[in-house]
Amino acid sequence: INGVELVAGADVSEKALKSFAEQFGVKQTFTDYKKMLRLKDLDAVSVCTPNYMHKAPTVAALRAGKHVMVEKPMAMNAREAQAMVDAAKEAKRKLVIGFQYRFSPEAQAVKRYVDDGQIGRPLFARVQTLRRRGIPSWGVFGRKDLQGGGPLIDLGVHYIEVALYLMGSPSAVSASGSAYTYIGNKPSKTLCSWGHWDHKSYTVEDLAVGFVRLDNGACMTVESSFAAHIEKDDFNLQIMGEKGGFTLHPPAIYKDEAGLMVNV
Ligand SMILES: NC(=O)c1ccc[n+]([C@@H]2O[C@H](COP(=O)([O-])OP(=O)(O)OC[C@H]3O[C@@H](n4cnc5c(N)ncnc54)[C@H](O)[C@@H]3O)[C@@H](O)[C@H]2O)c1
Known part of the structure; x- marks a missing residue:
């Protein structure tokens, strides 16, 4: 994407992280996404974890002041989705769902x-x-x-x-x-x-x-x-x-x- 630089990636799987870093030339990798969120030069985060792990990293990223694109489906249920929307409003950051169609x-x-x-x-x-x-x-x-x-x-x-x-x-x-x-x-x-x-x-x-x-x-x-x-x-x-x-x-x-x- 024009104007976007991929600066870091996080995954609990070291194997997945290694192949991601190699494929996209990413230098900073983390097995704990919370550590990645401390990076100052991170403007936005793409949350592409499995569905049951959408809410926690999304809310954490918003609270860390990052904009978030979270993959579809937004959450496991409406309660989780509402908590994510509330976090975005509180943090005054954008939250978008990965609907490309x-x-x-x-x-x-x-x-x-x-x-x-x-x-x-x-x-x-x-x-x-x-x-x-x-x-x-x-x-x-x-x-x-x-x-x-x-x-x-x-x-x-x-x-x-x-x-x-x-x-x-x-x-x-x-x-x-x-x-x-x-x-x-x-x-x-x-x-x-x-x-x-x-x-x-x-x-x-x-x-x-x-x-x-x-x-x-x-x-x-x-x-x-x-x-x-x-x-x-x-x-x-x-x-x-x-x-x-x-x-x-x-x-x-x-x-x-x-x-x-x-x-x-
Ligand atoms: N928009 C689309 O068309 C589209 C297409 C495919 C998948 N998706 C969505 O993308 C999401 C991921 O799907 P997938 O098929 O790539 O899943 P996947 O299981 O192949 O990949 C998920 C990755 O998340 C990592 N992960 C799991 N828990 C983690 C955690 N706590 N912290 C960091 N990393 C963690 C896993 O190790 C794995 O590498 C799903 O929500 C899925 O619905 C969207």
Whole structure:
């Protein structure tokens, strides 16, 4: 990134730290992030620890006077997230979540139409981050105690964030939903490209669905899965507005023009 100098890195794993330092030419490394936060020439910190370790380093970095970009999902739960926001306000530092999809060419193309008023008032957003059989066989994706949740918190958050961004950042006024675990927690003979995961430690949902009412009068449905009986994986966002609508993949606008239904 232009204008950014990577000055230090911290990781509890010396192996990870060594490879990070070599890859990015970083000279100062720490196995205790609190020591790294004492560096005076550090303006901002990227917190990219596992989900259960987002809150502590984020709050510590903010209190040390650093701006923070913390990876998604922001936290394990709303309580942790609120504590992080409070710490940022108290320290008067910026806290941003690592949601990069809003910067994608697709989202930015659609945003131009939204900002130009061509979609009109948004009415309904449909968020889909669906894998037919995509339970990761690596990492701790199936561990609710370490991840905070399954596909909704890992995949769904990205598209929920883009949906809210493209609707002008409304707030949720109510939400309801259901989560189901029916494949990941059992042994399976079904062939899948990522091989088999540890079903014994699998405590997250396979499928989450939800309905959210927003304070701009619109509503949003969310469907997110690591495993579901569907034809194929489906990652998409569709928004229907009063004057037009769009999908993200492919980026397409649907509206009425010159007496015709037009797709752009
Ligand atoms: N924005 C995205 O698209 C995106 C993509 C991938 C991962 N992520 C997020 O990034 C985060 C990390 O994911 P990952 O796949 O790189 O995980 P990972 O397990 O591969 O890496 C995490 C690193 O954090 C280190 N670590 C653990 N505890 C620590 C501590 N107390 N202090 C310092 N270092 C510690 C580990 O040793 C490891 O090197 C997750 O929150 C994940 O959701 C975001």
